[in-house]
Amino acid sequence: MTTLPISSSRAERVEAGKHLREFVSRESHGDWQPAASRDPLASLHANDAGRLLELIPLRHERMRASPFAFLRGAAAVMADDLLGVPVPGIPVQACGDCHIGNFGVFRSPEGLTLFDINDFDETLWNVDFTVDVKRLAASVAVAALPQGEDKARRAARASVRAYREHMRELSSLTPLAIWHSRIDLDREVGRTGNGDLCRRLVAEAEEETAGGLSHGDAPNLDPATLSSDPAEWRIADKMAGRWLTVFHEGPNGLTEAVEEAKAALLDYPPSLTADRNLLALRYTQRDVAFKVVGIGSVGTVCAVGVYADADGAPLFLQIKEARPSVLAQLALSPFFLGSEGQRVIDGQRIMQAASDLFLGTSRSEASGRSYYVRQLKNKKLSSVGEILAESGAKAYARLCGTTLARAHARSGDAAMISGYLGKGDAFDEAIAEFAMRYARQTTADHAALVAAHEAANQPE
Numbered sequence: 001m002t003t004l005p006i007s008s009s010r011a012e013r014v015e016a017g018k019h020l021r022e023f024v025s026r027e028s029h030g031d032w033q034p035a036a037s038r039d040p041l042a043s044l045h046a047n048d049a050g051r052l053l054e055l056i057p058l059r060h061e062r063m064r065a066s067p068f069a070f071l072r073g074a075a076a077v078m079a080d081d082l083l084g085v086p087v088p089g090i091p092v093q094a095c096g097d098c099h100i101g102n103f104g105v106f107r108s109p110e111g112l113t114l115f116d117i118n119d120f121d122e123t124l125w126n127v128d129f130t131v132d133v134k135r136l137a138a139s140v141a142v143a144a145l146p147q148g149e150d151k152a153r154r155a156a157r158a159s160v161r162a163y164r165e166h167m168r169e170l171s172s173l174t175p176l177a178i179w180h181s182r183i184d185l186d187r188e189v190g191r192t193g194n195g196d197l198c199r200r201l202v203a204e205a206e207e208e209t210a211g212g213l214s215h216g217d218a219p220n221l222d223p224a225t226l227s228s229d230p231a232e233w234r235i236a237d238k239m240a241g242r243w244l245t246v247f248h249e250g251p252n253g254l255t256e257a258v259e260e261a262k263a264a265l266l267d268y269p270p271s272l273t274a275d276r277n278l279l280a281l282r283y284t285q286r287d288v289a290f291k292v293v294g295i296g297s298v299g300t301v302c303a304v305g306v307y308a309d310a311d312g313a314p315l316f317l318q319i320k321e322a323r324p325s326v327l328a329q330l331a332l333s334p335f336f337l338g339s340e341g342q343r344v345i346d347g348q349r350i351m352q353a354a355s356d357l358f359l360g361t362s363r364s365e366a367s368g369r370s371y372y373v374r375q376l377k378n379k380k381l382s383s384v385g386e387i388l389a390e391s392g393a394k395a396y397a398r399l400c401g402t403t404l405a406r407a408h409a410r411s412g413d414a415a416m417i418s419g420y421l422g423k424g425d426a427f428d429e430a431i432a433e434f435a436m437r438y439a440r441q442t443t444a445d446h447a448a449l450v451a452a453h454e455a456a457n458q459p460e
Helices: 010-022 040-047 053-063 067-073 075-082 129-147 149-171 175-180 195-208 254-267 274-280 326-330 340-351 384-391 393-411 414-421 426-456
Strands: 091-094 103-107 113-117 124-128 238-240 243-247 284-291 302-308 314-321 360-363 370-375
Touching (some): 040 426, 053 067, 053 426, 067 129, 067 426, 075 326, 075 426, 091 340, 113 393, 149 393, 149 426, 175 393, 195 393, 254 284, 254 302, 254 314, 254 360, 254 370, 340 360, 393 414
Antiparallel strands (some): 103 113, 243 284, 284 302, 314 370
């Protein structure tokens, strides 16, 4: 790990970053090759340990949908692939699962339309900045690969160039100015060449915050229970194909998981600061249901609770199991974390420009599970595939790269990172090469998962 005293000047930290190129050249980041002993399916199955057994088949089913879906669920596989890869050693608070599907649009408390990272299950402090950059670029390449290798490479390179250029801009700011920087989409329109994309995201955010109890990421409420008394509210169970994805009762141990989440939600308010605890206590829990989310999180305990104040104003909270980060093996040096739930909310507060008022933690004494709680926000927009097809892979990649630089600069040394990256495109080209190699490997890994499933389900 490379650090300088906080009293070091910006010029000294830029030079220190440049000096690191002598130990890990920027060009070397494109040299990745899969290890001879590599077994992605074994890594995937190892990461299934501790998940709810009833939902693991759904996790694998979702990962079989496409190479990008495989990448989304394979953060542990990529962490294994990056183990031992030389890094310059500049620490940041890493997202940990920094693929393009983990970015989204939010409304800040001030009403601004912000673009930011929105998933922090794997977040970890003290990880080299290149880990997130490589996962972002690889995800861009995998998602854009159906449009051809040339477009995929250019889009991946665009994400890294945007990261490098915005990090350079941030490196000239004071620490306080960096901390208050944000990706305000209303301001970004037309400024960075992403005008059409920004206008679309702003419009969709406005549409999804137009009102109603069921919008954004919130579940539906059973219409039959929407009486004048919020005490009668009940979250509607939901099927997706052959799977229940929102439910109160499930097979085997899933009903017990709902009850555990309900109790953990009731226990969570004291984890908030005094002012936010008072705010949370103005709302009463009305119903809680299990919610199957994402791809990487399928099989972990996750539930959503609907709350109401005395006059029937709704609030949706999500409680989610926090497991050890897959990046733990990539940390530059070991350190004490506290609970896994605390790790997640600390990471979100550090990396997001406007984090959630209701971020808190809880723990089940019976199972030993650690949880974190957040408000369900209006952030679910069009699919990444639609955005890439309609707005262009490069435009979205640039926006994500710019956003990641802002998030990293809050915890990392922007001047040192910028010094390492430099003004030219050496780093951009190297990471683009890595991204293409990893995209091809992910395509092969996805095919292997599909083939293994088909072989296991051959009629005798």
